[in-house]
Amino acid sequence: MSFLDVIILIVKCVVLALGAITITAYMTLFERIGLARLQHRVGPNRAGAIPVGGGRHILGGWLQPGADVVKLFFKEDIMPALADKWVYMIAPGFAVIPALIIWATIPVGCWPIGPNAQLGCPTGSDNLLQLAEVSIGILYLLAITSIGVYGIAIAGWASNNKYSMLGAIRASAQVISYELALGLAVLGVVMQAGSFSTGQIVEQQAGWWFIVPQFLGFVIFLVAATAEVVRAPFDLVEAEQELVGGYNTEFSSMKFAMFYLAEYMKLVAMNAIAVTLFLGGWRFPGLRPLAEYVSANFGPIAGNAVFGLLSLAVFLIKTAILCFVSIWIRATVPRIRYDMLMNLGWKLLLPLALFNIALTAVLNVFFPNDRLVSGGIAFVVGLVLLILVSRFAGPRKPKSAVILVKKSGQEVSAGR
Amino acid sequence: MIGELFKGLGTTLKYLFKRPVTVQYPEVKRPVRERFRGRHELKRFANGMERCIGCSLCAAACPADAILVVPAENDPQAPNSPGERYAATYEINMLRCIFCGYCEDACPTNAIVLEHQYELSYYDRKSSIYTKDMLLVAPEKGYGEIPPILQQLGLRPSPPAQIDL
Numbered sequence: 001m002s003f004l005d006v007i008i009l010i011v012k013c014v015v016l017a018l019g020a021i022t023i024t025a026y027m028t029l030f031e032r033i034g035l036a037r038l039q040h041r042v043g044p045n046r047a048g049a050i051p052v053g054g055g056r057h058i059l060g061g062w063l064q065p066g067a068d069v070v071k072l073f074f075k076e077d078i079m080p081a082l083a084d085k086w087v088y089m090i091a092p093g094f095a096v097i098p099a100l101i102i103w104a105t106i107p108v109g110c111w112p113i114g115p116n117a118q119l120g121c122p123t124g125s126d127n128l129l130q131l132a133e134v135s136i137g138i139l140y141l142l143a144i145t146s147i148g149v150y151g152i153a154i155a156g157w158a159s160n161n162k163y164s165m166l167g168a169i170r171a172s173a174q175v176i177s178y179e180l181a182l183g184l185a186v187l188g189v190v191m192q193a194g195s196f197s198t199g200q201i202v203e204q205q206a207g208w209w210f211i212v213p214q215f216l217g218f219v220i221f222l223v224a225a226t227a228e229v230v231r232a233p234f235d236l237v238e239a240e241q242e243l244v245g246g247y248n249t250e251f252s253s254m255k256f257a258m259f260y261l262a263e264y265m266k267l268v269a270m271n272a273i274a275v276t277l278f279l280g281g282w283r284f285p286g287l288r289p290l291a292e293y294v295s296a297n298f299g300p301i302a303g304n305a306v307f308g309l310l311s312l313a314v315f316l317i318k319t320a321i322l323c324f325v326s327i328w329i330r331a332t333v334p335r336i337r338y339d340m341l342m343n344l345g346w347k348l349l350l351p352l353a354l355f356n357i358a359l360t361a362v363l364n365v366f367f368p369n370d371r372l373v374s375g376g377i378a379f380v381v382g383l384v385l386l387i388l389v390s391r392f393a394g395p396r397k398p399k400s401a402v403i404l405v406k407k408s409g410q411e412v413s414a415g416r
Numbered sequence: 417m418i419g420e421l422f423k424g425l426g427t428t429l430k431y432l433f434k435r436p437v438t439v440q441y442p443e444v445k446r447p448v449r450e451r452f453r454g455r456h457e458l459k460r461f462a463n464g465m466e467r468c469i470g471c472s473l474c475a476a477a478c479p480a481d482a483i484l485v486v487p488a489e490n491d492p493q494a495p496n497s498p499g500e501r502y503a504a505t506y507e508i509n510m511l512r513c514i515f516c517g518y519c520e521d522a523c524p525t526n527a528i529v530l531e532h533q534y535e536l537s538y539y540d541r542k543s544s545i546y547t548k549d550m551l552l553v554a555p556e557k558g559y560g561e562i563p564p565i566l567q568q569l570g571l572r573p574s575p576p577a578q579i580d581l
Contacts, residue, residue, distance in 0.1 A: 037432050039428075040436055040437055042438040328428060329425075331428045332424045332428045333421070386418070390421075
C-alpha cells in the first residue's frame with residue numbers, strides 16, 4: 001500500500017463520515033416534515049425559505065438542521081453534580097462512534113476505479129463507493145450495531161439519575177433480546193448468498209433481490225431493526241410519559257446532540273443495511289446497459305462515473321423509501337408495552353427467524369440450482385406463515401372477555 | 417393483526433395527501449370572536465372628547481388591581497371630557513390584567529373597552545405598563561370605529577362598545 005493509497009483512504013473515510021452526518025441531519029428534517037404531514041400538520045417550513053413572489057416560498061425548512069445544530073451548540077452544557085464525570089463525558093462518543101463506523105462496510109454504490117476497474121464491481125475489483133470490502137462484513141455490521149447500546153447504557157449509569165438508569169436498563173435488555181432475531185434474519189441472507197461479504201451479497205442479487213426468497217427474513221429484519229435502534233413503536237427507552245427522556249435526560253447541549261445524531265444515524269444505517277441485504281443494494285434494472293452505452297460512446301471513465309453516481313442515487317433513494325416507512329410506522333403505531341415487547345422478541349420473532357433459517361437451508365439443499373423454484377416456495381411459505389402468525393399469535397383476548405369496568409359486582413364488557 | 421396494522425397505516429397515509437390544517441400565524445391571522453377580550457382602548461365621543469371622566473370605578477372593579485387612575489379637574493375653557501373631571505393618568509399593568517372585562521362593565525360612560533388586539537408581548541417588565549396615550553384612541557377616530565380585523569369580515573364590534581349614550 002503506497003502513501004497515495006493511504007491518503008485516498010483517509011479522504012474516503014472523511015467524506016463518508018461527513019456524508020453520513022449530513023444525510024442524518026437531513027433525515028431529521030425528513031422525519032419532522034414527514035411526520036407532520038402524516039399528522040395533518042406542516043412541519044418546519046421557515047429556515048431558509050426562498051421567496052418566489054406572490055407571498056409564496058419554496059424550499060422552506062431546508063436550513064432547519066443547521067439551525068438546530070447552532071441552537072444546540074450554544075445551549076448551556078450542564079453536568080449533574082453527582083454524575084460520574086469521565087464516564088458521563090465519554091458516553092456521547094460511545095454512542096456516536098458505532099453509529100458512524102457502521103457505514104464502513106456498506107457498499108453505497110459502485111464506482112469502478114483504479115487499475116482493476118470492472119463495471120458491476122465483482123469481487124476483487126476496486127470500488128470507490130465502498131470504504132472497506134471485508135470478507136466478514138456482515139459480522140462487522142452485527143457487532144457494531146450491538147456495540148451501540150454501550151453508549152446508552154453508560155450514559156444512563158453515569159447520569160446518576162433513576163430515570164436515565166431505567167432507560168439504559170431497558171435499552172440493554174431490548175437490544176440483547178432483538179439482537180438474536182436480527183442476527184438470525186441476517187443469517188438467512190448469508191446462507192442464500194453463501195458469503196459474509198456485503199459486496200458479494202449485493203453481487204448475488206443481480207436481477208433477483210433477496211426480498212423474494214427471504215421475505216420472512218426481511219419482515220423479521222425490519223421489526224428487529226426497529227427495536228434495535230430503539231425507535232417507535234419500540235421506543236420504551238425514552239418513553240417520555242414514564243421516563244422523562246430516558247437515558248439522555250441529564251444531557252444537554254452538544255452532548256445531547258450527539259445522542260440525537262447517533263440515534264438517527266443508526267436508523268439510517270439500519271435502513272441502508274436492509275437495502276444492502278434485501279433490496280439489492282445499489283442495483284437497479286437498466287443501470288448497467290446505460291453505463292455500457294455511455295462508456296462505449298464517451299470512454300470508460302465517463303461510463304464508470306455515470307454508473308457510480310446513478311448507483312449511489314439508487315441506493316440513497318431505496319434507503320429514503322425505507323426511512324419513510326420508519327417514519328410512517330412511527331406516525332401510526334403506538335408504543336407497545338414492555339411485556340409485549342419481550343413476548344414479540346422471544347416468542348415470535350426468534351422462532352420465526354429460526355424457521356426461516358431452516359427453510360432456507362432445506363430449499364438450498366433440495367433446489368441448489370433452480371433459484372426460481374426455491375425463491376418462489378420460500379416467498380409463498382413466508383407470506384402464508386406471516387399471515388397465520390399474525391392471525392393466531394399475540395396476547396389477545398376475545399372482545400367479549402375484556403372487562404372494561406368492574407363496579408359493585410357488575411361487569412361491563414367490550415363485547416357487543 | 418395484519419389487517420388492523422395496514423388499516424392504521426392507510427389512515428395515516430391518507431393524511432399525507434390532505435392539506436394541513438395549520439394556520440401560518442404571522443402571515444395569516446385567524447379572526448377573533450366578536451366578543452373577544454383583548455387589549456383595552458379608551459374610547460372618545462363622536463366630537464372627539466374623551467369618554468373617561470376619571471371616576472376610578474374601573475380601578476375599583478378590577479380584581480387584579482391592574483388599573484391606576486389619577487383624576488384631575490377639567491379646565492372649563494378647554495375640557496378633556498364632558499364631565500367635571502378627566503383622567504390625568506390612566507395606566508393598566510398588562511402583567512396583572514386577567515382580561516376579565518369587569519372594567520368594561522363598571523365604566524359608566526363606556527370609555528374603556530376590551531378590543532381585539534391580542535399581540536401583547538414585550539421584552540421588559542416596564543413595557544407591561546400601558547399608559548393613557550397608548551390606550552386612548554386617536555381623536556379623529558371617534559366612537560364606533562370598527563376594528564380593522566372586523567372590518568375585513570364585515571362584523572360589528574363587541575356589544576358594550578355599541579351602546580351609545
